[in-house]
Amino acid sequence: MTNTTRTETSAGQTESRSEKSTFSFLCLRDKIAVVTGASSGIGKSIALALADEGIQVCLVGRRRETLEEVAKLSHEQSPLSRVYCADLTRDEDIHSLVADLERNGGRVDVLVHCAGEIHHADHASALLADFDAQYRANVRGPYLLTQKLLPLLRRGPGQVVFINSSNGLRAQARTGQFAATQHAMKAIAESLREEVNADGIRVLCVYPGRTAQTLSTRAAPAGRGRGCHGCSIIENTEDC
Numbered sequence: 001m002t003n004t005t006r007t008e009t010s011a012g013q014t015e016s017r018s019e020k021s022t023f024s025f026l027c028l029r030d031k032i033a034v035v036t037g038a039s040s041g042i043g044k045s046i047a048l049a050l051a052d053e054g055i056q057v058c059l060v061g062r063r064r065e066t067l068e069e070v071a072k073l074s075h076e077q078s079p080l081s082r083v084y085c086a087d088l089t090r091d092e093d094i095h096s097l098v099a100d101l102e103r104n105g106g107r108v109d110v111l112v113h114c115a116g117e118i119h120h121a122d123h124a125s126a127l128l129a130d131f132d133a134q135y136r137a138n139v140r141g142p143y144l145l146t147q148k149l150l151p152l153l154r155r156g157p158g159q160v161v162f163i164n165s166s167n168g169l170r171a172q173a174r175t176g177q178f179a180a181t182q183h184a185m186k187a188i189a190e191s192l193r194e195e196v197n198a199d200g201i202r203v204l205c206v207y208p209g210r211t212a213q214t215l216s217t218r219a220a221p222a223g224r225g226r227g228c229h230g231c232s233i234i235e236n237t238e239d240c
């Protein structure tokens, strides 16, 4: 994942190519991957990288039209990739998603948790409603989805990837709520790993710093979301 964020530099392009050959070596073709947050940013990049390897990618997010565009981009290499519209804060959407995945393939080889929300605010002014929203999207939703997909993951056995954050290792000012959700995600991943490793399911956590991604170009209310930044910040793993 880190190699992917460095593709904007000439050195990064070289790294990206060597990562691709590693993926191929792992024989991911004919596998089924579920990627949440596939409509933009890191999740979209991961989804397209997996599709490039011929993997059937299940693209999960709330914005159907945006997901359809990602699906179009992936279809040349991965014609079976599909869009799954789901809001991870809604249990009923997660249940429908799982039922759909059971009907279509009945197996999950790679589950990538990349959907997420972030609200920046200091403790004095942070809104509880924002905390609840981040908890539901970043912790409760991925927890429930993983729990419900465990039977399908056992069939591979598959692997679960949690895209966490450098804030999941060390919180910074104005990220208290978000960092708390990322620490929770880390705890869930570590506990899950202890439980399912013996069955062959692998659990991986990635802790990226800030990327040059789409959220920075979207309108965000003052004091919320990530601000614009230059490419120089991409390799600073202390930022989110």
Ligand SMILES: NC(=O)c1ccc[n+]([C@@H]2O[C@H](COP(=O)([O-])OP(=O)(O)OC[C@H]3O[C@@H](n4cnc5c(N)ncnc54)[C@H](OP(=O)(O)O)[C@@H]3O)[C@@H](O)[C@H]2O)c1
Pocket (backbone or CB within 6 Å): 036, 037, 038, 039, 040, 041, 042, 043, 060, 061, 062, 063, 064, 066, 086, 087, 088, 089, 114, 115, 116, 117, 118, 137, 163, 164, 165, 166, 207, 208, 209, 210, 211, 212, 213, 214, 215, 239, 240
């Ligand atoms: N970019 C960074 O600098 C950075 C740094 C560290 C960690 N991370 C982590 O990496 C992940 C991706 O970040 P990003 O910057 O690439 O994000 P992004 O471009 O803002 O994309 C967020 C994704 O999450 C989906 N999403 C959000 N809430 C959802 C919900 N309730 N249900 C379903 N999907 C939902 C969005 O899809 P829809 O809008 O279509 O639902 C979108 O695809 C996040 O978990 C973030 O915490 C990012």
